[in-house]
Amino acid sequence: METKMKANNKKEISSGLVMTAGSGLEAQPKVGRGLRIRGSDEGWCQAKAGSAGAACSDYGAAGEKPMLISLEKARTLIEAGWQAADLHVHTFYSYDVVPTREVDPLVLYEKARARGMSFVSFTDHDTMDAYDRIGWTREGLVPGVEVKILDPDKVGHTVHINVYMLNRSQFEEIERIAREAQDIELLVEYLRAENLPFTFNHPFWHEPGEKLNARAVVELAEIFPVLEYNLGRIKKLNRLVLELAAEKNRGVAAGTDSHTGDIGRIFTVARGGNFREFFESVKNGESCLVTEDLNYDRIKNEIFQRLEMLIDSHKWVMGKEELKMETGNALADAVIEMLSGGRAEILGVKRAVLKGVARMVSRTGLPARIYLRKQNMLASRIQQELNFAA
Structure with missing residues (x-):
């Protein structure tokens, strides 16, 4: 689908966040093969048929969904009775989160x-221990989990799926399918049979050492009701997700994927008297998104913050059997591995020296630049493979 963009200005919100309001989009006929998108300005909206976009007509172009809106306008919708949720958040029970009070x-x-x-869901990696700590029935709390599955036959790279409103026994069955069957279609069939809401997290992503199968991602979008707009992805990748969702007529949810406690920085706004109704609105595209994209300053600060949380172990609130963090820089990752695994003492290297090296590397911004370069290269490859037009 080829689209024309109308630029709109960024607006500084009092909280310090920089958000944007949807401005307008003119749908154009599809040209050639594949999915096509022109431009990547803020204010891009997913163009889908139907009248659902009229629900946000005061906040963007009617008939387009979901709308990308400002934090200020989202607050107006919330005051009018809409619900809000950041549907992708990690606590210190995830293997890659440092166990400090913030998480x-x-x-x-x-x-x-x-x-x-309105709704809070913790989606830790393949564990629901957070709910044993906080309880399963708090107001607005939606039990959730992020499931990892590698289907070597149909996909070829690891896929992350958020599942909501599940109980412990359903979680155990989901994990069994993911580990033993390694069949993503079988997993989705189970989720549908159990009537569990689920999303395709950061679709254009893969584990380190894997190669993304972009065409498989496009095919997978057919079986997922909702795709994710992820704060940890650059604008190009998030725009590709929006375009894919538009092509496949799928909903989109915004999630921070926060590992440092920054819950609710981006989020989804939709109508619904309960979470299931809220998710149905999102699935149908009857939603608005408050969004941001990954940039140099954000990833540099994120890496530095996670390193500081790791280094300041006296602030940890519990021990951690497994802690795996990656920055995209070999030197920084090696230092992190030694600090988190106790290998510093084994190798006879003073932890104080490693801490200094970690801070120095982080402050240079080198890990951030490498990480962004990888994401930009990935986005370019996807555009070439799928005939996306930059």
Whole structure:
């Protein structure tokens, strides 16, 4: 689908976030093969048929969904009775999160509610231990998990899926299918049979050492009701997700994928008296998104913050059997591995020296530049393979 963009200005919100309001989009006939998108200005909206976009007509172009809106306009919708949720958040129970107070599920829950989130869901990697700590029935709390599955036959790279409203026994069955069957279609069939809401997380992503199968991603979009707009992805990749969702007539949810406690920085706004109704609105494209994209300053600060959380182990609130963090820089990752695994003492290297090296590498911004370069290269490859027009 080829689209024309209308530029709109960024607006500084009082909270310090920079958000954008949807401006307008003119749909054009599809040209040639594949999915096509022209431009990547803020204010891009997913063009889909139907009248659902009229629900956001005061906040963007009617008939287009989901709308990308400002934080200020999202607050107006919330005051009018709409619900808000950041549907992708990690606590210190995830293997790649440092166990500090900022990522305690108890703290995150209160922070999310204070930021206006109607629903709070913790989607840790293949574990639901956060709910044993916080309880399963708090107001607005939606049990969730991020499931990892590698289907070597149909996909060829690892896919992450968020699942919501599940119980412990359903979680165990999901994990069994993911580990033993390694069949993504079988997993989706189970989720549908159990009537569990689920999303395709950061679709154009793969584990380190893997190669993304872009064509498989396009095919997978057929079986997922909702795709994710992820704060940890650059604008080009998020725009490709929006275009894919438009082509496949799928909903889009915005998630921070936060590993440092920044819950609710981006989020989804939609109508619904409960979470299931809210998710149905998102699935049908009857939603608005408050979005941001990964940039140099954000990834540099994120890497530095995660390193500081790792280094300041006296601030940890519990021990950690497994802690795996990656920055995209070989030197930084080696230092992190030694610090987190206790190998510094084994190798006779003073932890103080490693801490200094880690901070120095992080402050140079080199890991951030390498990470962004990889994402830009990935986006370019996807555009070439799928005939996306930059």
